Amino acid sequence: MDTRKTRKIKFIICIILLLNSINLVVNADTNRIYEAYVDNRLIGYIDNKNTFRNTYKDTKEELNNRIGSKCIRDKKIKFKSTDLKSEISTKEEIESNIIKTIDTEVNAQTININDKNCGTLFNKNEVNEAIKKFTNEYLKNMNINIDNVLEVSIDSDFKTSEEKVPISQINNINQIVDNINNDPNIKDNINIDVKVKEDKEVSIEPQTTIKQDESMYVGESKIIEDGESGSKHVLSEVIYHNGNKLKENIISEDILKNAKDRVECIGTKSPIGSNTAFLQAPTRGGWITSKFGARWGRNHNGIDIAGNTGDPVTAAYDGTIQEAGQVSGYGNMIKIKHQDNIETIYGHLSSIKVKKGQKVKKGDIIGCVGSTGRSTGPHLHFELRSKGKPINPEGYILNN
Template sequence: MDSKGIKFIKTFLLIFVVTIVFLASYKWSEYKLVYAAYIEDRCVAYSESKNKVIDVYNKVIEENKNIEIEGNIKFKRALAKKSSLNNYDSIIDNIKASLDKEIDCILLKIDGKSIGILRDKDEVDNFFTLIKEYYISINNIKTEDLISTSIINDIAYVPYKAYKSEIKDPEALYKIIREIDSNREKPIISVDIIYGIKEIENIPAPTTIITSEDYYMGEVKVEDSGEEGQKSIEKQVRITNSKVMSESKIKEQVIKAPKNKIIVKGSKNPLGTNMAFLQKPSRGSVTSNFGSRWKNERHHGIDIAGNIGEPINAALDGKVNKVGYDNIYGKYIKLDHGKGIETLYGHCSSITRKEGDTVKKGDVIAKIGNTGRSTGPHVHFELRLNGKAENPINYIK
């Protein structure tokens, strides 16, 4: 081969080598040595920075605490096209996609309605615990007083498959239910709570009444004021949500016995002493006194004015021994006070006691009226000793 041929071949080879080198260098300029990030053997990112991927990973994990991860994120060195490098948003999407797998879980149903998806029965129990604790708290029930709590709805645990992102943690589902219940009259979930309470109650001092001839009728002396006792009471209360359903006493114990109050009532006849032992039976004014009246008539009592329907009160402790009607007294009631002493109340519009009733001084026994021989509404009041009329005005306080 002559010199020209050799020169041509050399020139061709030089041009070929230069072209190959140029093409190779151009091709490799599209690639870069980077970090390939893997989660559970799935590549989620090509990045020049490990820290960038780790920051995104931690953020996603923080926002999806209910997602279980098998192992941590791993890195390998890899040659990748520059155009394949992932930006911030695409790394987030890839990590979420790698974590959001369809897994076995539980669909919780209450009274036939779907409430939410939880990981397993333990998580459902944790959710119910939060619901129970809410009602325990708002009813101010102490832990040591708590006997039992139970959900009284129809509960169904339905086996289910769902993506991890669809599964709620117990606290998140609790907040959702509380938000819904805040706008409902009847809560979605009802809790039955039984708890005990302890109370201290006062025991009233019993009263013992003694009669004594040392004092006149109408006189009362407190010989001993007595003293209240105390008892402890244990009760069991059942509520549903915040409504008391039942309350029962389970134990009662006297801590301090009460001391009797002793009252001495006089039984000595006060008539003839001018002692004021009677209460005025009506608040009106006396319009007719005891004694002689027109046409040689004798008034056996006093008249006290009033309005029809106003109360008539017992003038002294006693017992109803007669309720009746006649043309003079109209409707009347008569009380026996013992020692031969009686009082009579006439012209009543109505009688509020019956024969045999025991009454106390001041008790309402009838109502003012205008029955019988009467010129207007009033009460005719008589005081008798062994059937003989006495002037009551001398003994009225």
């Protein structure tokens, strides 16, 4: 064989063997796990040496930049292969463990809020950055757009002191903010006032116009025109104290759409004397055991309706509670004032469910049947009065 050809073949074989060797080395490094050490201190478990070296370099440079001088020198890095089934350390874990190996002491700023230590940073610029980050997170949690913030005021017992500490004990800005947020004894004693510009669209609720109708009885009503909401654009300055709205100063309002009034007709015709039933029966069922008029030598000003103790008593008509309490003879008594100087009275109740001044609707439960006061057994004494004069209520009670 030609000598030149032989040499050429040998050269090609050498190249192939070299490439295979490189491939084996690369694959070996990729598939293996190493223990990474700095100055003989275990930093973490890695699968790429170059990545670790770069992380060490970046961490060192970042610390030098924070300090403002190149006081942190390179330390000896070494690796040991391991057969342990260990999880690869995260970048954050490696960075944290690298910093723990640096015992160089520097002048730093220790932060105290309300006599609680929040951690240490390199300088006052970092302290201000931590306050800014805490404030921005607070505003974000309140769903406040930072661009709309006019003023922020933080009131707390905030102090910083200069101390000489090892770099390994110095926190980063995120850690300081977490320390404040995660300690209720610190966070709950910080008062924050925020003045913010708010630009919003607000609904305008329709007004109700009341019209009187002589063709309808007192207490009757009907809607003759539905209302419609409007809207307006409102620009205001709002002050929040610890997340709660404290004050709002409206700067301007622009109507976008006018509201349309709701029109309601109410009756003015008195039902008294018209033989028109307008009262709801004040109890369920029951029969009249004593009628209106003369009884036992005196006038019985109402009717007695049979019932069991505890049965519900309901308002016979819309109105306002005028009296609710003990009255001689009536026992537990409720008086409701209605329109057109009409009143209804409910006596001998076992209990009262309403208070003086309370508004009630027809059918609302106001008390329970009983036998209090001058009574011979459980029943409801029910009266109807017009302008103070007792009237027989029987013809005015609707049939159930």
